[in-house]
Amino acid sequence: MGAETPFADLDPDRILDAVESLGLQSDGRVLALNSYENRVYRIGMEQGPARVAKFYRPGRWTDEAIGEEHLFSAELKAADLSVVAPLEIRGRTLHPFQGHRFALFELRGGHAPEPGNREVLTHLGRVLGRMHAVGASGRFAHRGAIGIESHGEDPVHYLLENRWLPPELEGNFERLAEALFDAMDACYERAGDTTTLRLHGDCHPGNILWRDDQAHFVDLDDCLSGPAVQDLWMLAGRREDSREPWRWLLEGYETFRAFNRRELHLVEALRTLRLLHHNAWIARRWHDPAFPVAFPWFEAPRHWESVITQMQEQLAALQEPPPDPD
Known part of the structure; x- marks a missing residue:
């Protein structure tokens, strides 16, 4: 094969x-x-x-x-x-x-949890607090860790070296990427030393089955090491609507495990890394016939114009204060 x-x-x-x-x-x-x-x-x-x-x-x-x-x-x-x-x-x-x-x-049934619901988010916070207590009790030896180099610099280099962007957008993409790396470095400096633990790694609502008022977690294929906030930020929504969701998530989380509020400085950095990593992931898998079918827009210039717009938005978001759930 x-x-x-x-x-x-x-x-x-x-x-x-x-x-x-x-x-x-x-x-x-x-x-x-x-x-x-x-x-x-x-x-x-x-x-x-x-x-x-x-x-x-x-x-x-x-x-x-x-x-x-x-x-x-x-x-x-x-x-x-x-x-x-x-x-x-x-x-x-x-x-x-x-x-x-x-x-x-x-085989488990269920549907994605309802975003913005206090009871749901508090329950998810409790479950993740318990999950992270287990995750902190050991270490991965053979799986990676989330970081700027692995999830940001490497994807950007791959996309540029393999000429995925239209030529007229390459320079803007590269300059924005460099600015994003500097801004993310500053976010990590503001966060200071953070505890690394074993995580679900891809904790978005699509990987959670909600049934009988309980969350059932699936697909640990991307489990890795990193800060606890990596498993929380995708459940809190966009920053402009996230104050109450963050409060509810952490209300549940801290029932079982303390949360380092300084990690909130990493939220927009992690969102940026997901954007860059996701696009490189599709590019790296393009030889798989399932990918052109699933992502037919990926090669279109309009897509890469949208990516650059998102990078500009993230560069602005990285300069702003972190979420304030208190």
């Missing part, structure tokens, strides 16, 4: 053969679920509930890094947190099959 065509041989027969190689019996039904980085399928079973099979993108994570994701999920579940962790089958959670690596999960 060539690196340029990931998952090209992953047809329904191979998917079912992989699942049945674990001694399970499917009913032949395979439904692709929404996922770009990996391939995820709902598998009907002859006996018992349907399962979810997740096939990991070749070459992205080492087995050891995936193992840390699975162990972290298991630790969170053992702490009575509702995390959809991989199922252990035949003594392991990660399974090889004909050049692929996959894991099975329980």
Whole structure:
């Protein structure tokens, strides 16, 4: 299987053969679920509930890094947190099959939590406080950490070196990126020393299933090390509407774990890093046929004009005071 065509041989027969190689019996039904980085399928079973099979993108994570994701999920579940962790089958959670690596999960239903709702955000804060208490009890050895170099400078260099921007926008993009790096450095200086812990890493509402007035966290594929605020800021909304959401989140969070208010200086820096990293992520995956279909606007000049506008907005936001939830 060539690196340029990931998952090209992953047809329904191979998917079912992989699942049945674990001694399970499917009913032949395979439904692709929404996922770009990996391939995820709902598998009907002859006996018992349907399962979810997740096939990991070749070459992205080492087995050891995936193992840390699975162990972290298991630790969170053992702490009575509702995390959809991989199922252990035949003594392991990660399974090889004909050049692929996959894991099975329980199928969970639910919908994204309602943004701006006090009860919901306070509950999410409590859950994240408990999750971070577990995250702070150990360290990752094989997974990365969020930072300006890994999530900002490297993505910008990739986009420029591979000529993703229209030529007439490259100079403006590069100058803005340099200004953003300086402004983000200043944010990190204002935050001072922050505690690094194991995080969910991609804690946006789409990775939370809300059901029966509880949050069920899914997809720890991007778990990494970083400051606690990384798992909070995407739930608080945009800065102009975020004072009360921040108050509600931290009200719940600090029921279980103290929060360093200085980390709020990092919110706009982390938002900026997500913008840069996301665009480079799409560019790096463009050889995967799923990406041009999912992001048909990505190569259009209008998209890159929008990115530059967002960078300008972020440069202004990085100069402003941090959120004030008190």
